[in-house]
Amino acid sequence: MVEQSDVTKEKEEVEMLQEKQVFNELFQQIRKKKEGEEIDSIWYAVYQYFLEKEEWKQTLQNSMKALEYTNIPAPIEKDMIHRLYGDTLKTSISRLEKYSACPFSFYLQYGLKLSTKTKLKVERINTGTFMHDVIDTFFERIAEKQIPLKELSLEDMQAEIEKIVEEKLSIPRNYLFTSTPKYKVLVNRLKKVLLQSIYYIVQSLVESDFTILGNEIEFKQGSKYKPMVLTTEEGQKIEITGKIDRMDIAKTEKGDYIRIIDYKSSVKDLDVNEVVAGLRLQLLTYLEEACKIEEKNPAGVLYFNLIEPVLKTSRNSTKEEIEKEIRKRFKMKGLILADVEVIKKMDTTLQTGASDKIPAYLDKEGNISMGKSSCVTKEQFEYLQQYTNKLIQKIAKEMLKGNITLMPYYKLKDKTTACQYCEYKSICQFNKAGCKNAYRYIPYWDKQVVLENIKEKLGGNK
Numbered sequence: 001m002v003e004q005s006d007v008t009k010e011k012e013e014v015e016m017l018q019e020k021q022v023f024n025e026l027f028q029q030i031r032k033k034k035e036g037e038e039i040d041s042i043w044y045a046v047y048q049y050f051l052e053k054e055e056w057k058q059t060l061q062n063s064m065k066a067l068e069y070t071n072i073p074a075p076i077e078k079d080m081i082h083r084l085y086g087d088t089l090k091t092s093i094s095r096l097e098k099y100s101a102c103p104f105s106f107y108l109q110y111g112l113k114l115s116t117k118t119k120l121k122v123e124r125i126n127t128g129t130f131m132h133d134v135i136d137t138f139f140e141r142i143a144e145k146q147i148p149l150k151e152l153s154l155e156d157m158q159a160e161i162e163k164i165v166e167e168k169l170s171i172p173r174n175y176l177f178t179s180t181p182k183y184k185v186l187v188n189r190l191k192k193v194l195l196q197s198i199y200y201i202v203q204s205l206v207e208s209d210f211t212i213l214g215n216e217i218e219f220k221q222g223s224k225y226k227p228m229v230l231t232t233e234e235g236q237k238i239e240i241t242g243k244i245d246r247m248d249i250a251k252t253e254k255g256d257y258i259r260i261i262d263y264k265s266s267v268k269d270l271d272v273n274e275v276v277a278g279l280r281l282q283l284l285t286y287l288e289e290a291c292k293i294e295e296k297n298p299a300g301v302l303y304f305n306l307i308e309p310v311l312k313t314s315r316n317s318t319k320e321e322i323e324k325e326i327r328k329r330f331k332m333k334g335l336i337l338a339d340v341e342v343i344k345k346m347d348t349t350l351q352t353g354a355s356d357k358i359p360a361y362l363d364k365e366g367n368i369s370m371g372k373s374s375c376v377t378k379e380q381f382e383y384l385q386q387y388t389n390k391l392i393q394k395i396a397k398e399m400l401k402g403n404i405t406l407m408p409y410y411k412l413k414d415k416t417t418a419c420q421y422c423e424y425k426s427i428c429q430f431n432k433a434g435c436k437n438a439y440r441y442i443p444y445w446d447k448q449v450v451l452e453n454i455k456e457k458l459g460g461n462k
């Protein structure tokens with residue numbers, strides 16, 4: 001056996017490393033050439049060098065193949081589009097939002113119906129649906145029994161929730177909950193979260209002049225709230241069905257006002273940048289539709305957090321301080337009408353300062369502080385709604401054209417993308433193996449700037 005000196009070994013390693021660096025640079029140069037750029041003639045010789053070297057030949061050939069590969073999906077053929085959508089595109093706002101997030105992932109999920117295997121475990125989605133169901137039933141029962149909300153004690157709420165949860169758990173579709181040993185712990189936790197959430201929902205209603213107009217309202221054929229029907233400029237019909245968690249109403253001297261409430265397991269502000277990008281159309285669209293049907297004015301769209309709040313309090317915190325902290329976590333987020341009278345109808349305890357129920361702040365004179373509130377004027381509301389309508393048509397038009405481009409969003413605000421939790425990563429190969437894909441960047445502009453842009457785009461016409 002011939003021993004190799006350390007010096008020779010080192011020299012070989014250095015050479016190998018240098019070759020690797022040159023090879024990588026060669027690859028970049030070949031890419032430039034493919035894109036039409038001129039490259040130095042030395043790289044042709046370098047290419048020949050690697051091609052003739054036995055240990056590099058295969059790597060070079062594989063790399064060349066990778067350069068040829070493209071994962072850019074071609075649009076769907078016309079007859080396939082018709083088979084997928086029929087004469088009328090029947091869809092929901094959440095699906096249009098999904099399409100806006102990434103058309104290709106939408107196509108894989110709803111066009112090809114590719115989905116990962118359902119795992120027999122209690123996932124967020126199950127608990128979310130279950131909680132929505134319990135809350136809906138809770139308010140139905142209280143309304144049937146004609147119990148005024150302000151007379152409901154915490155004990156009454158707990159007893160009713162216990163009853164509803166146990167009833168719902170005996171329904172076969174909820175057996176999934178009982179199929180895990182963690183069941184008891186989970187159910188007890190769910191009951192606790194439900195009690196806390198319902199308590200704050202009741203509080204937000206008791207301390208307001210808004211009353212529930214309906215829970216779990218569906219926009220569908222045969223219901224009071226019909227599906228929305230839009231027609232594109234090309235004459236194609238779009239039928240949009242959907243459901244809202246709750247709709248409230250309040251009377252004022254100027255007329256009646258409606259607000260839409262959505263129960264969510266993670267609440268974020270309603271960022272108008274995301275509305276413009278087609279990612280948050282749901283609540284604004286339903287509010288507009290509900291206002292049209294009921295012939296009322298829009299008061300706002302709000303998200304209510306269904307969570308078990310994690311508190312940052314000190315050991316010396318008083319009961320009142322802890323209660324105040326919990327309350328803050330249940331403060332609703334969203335977009336409301338910049339109208340002091342309507343705001344005070346939403347929070348009857350608010351005089352000045354920040355409301356602990358809605359995203360509103362009144363200064364010392366009792367005027368709305370726009371910088372500290374999430375408010376829009378009546379005119380801005382109308383522009384926003386008109387814009388979302390146009391956007392829905394635009395998104396539907398792209399779907400009907402068969403556009404399934406690979407273009408996930410990228411939010412500059414928090415650097416999140418549509419790919420983060422996407423189950424189709426391995427299929428689409430986004431930005432992998434030398435593929436040239438691009439994100440659709442979502443800017444983070446100030447609300448007023450976005451609203452001005454919308455107004456301009458609409459030509460200043462309502």
Ligand code: SF4
Pocket residue numbers: 101102104105406407408418419420422423424425428429430
């Ligand atoms: S991983 Fe990203 S690019 Fe690929 S389908 Fe999903 S969202 Fe679209």
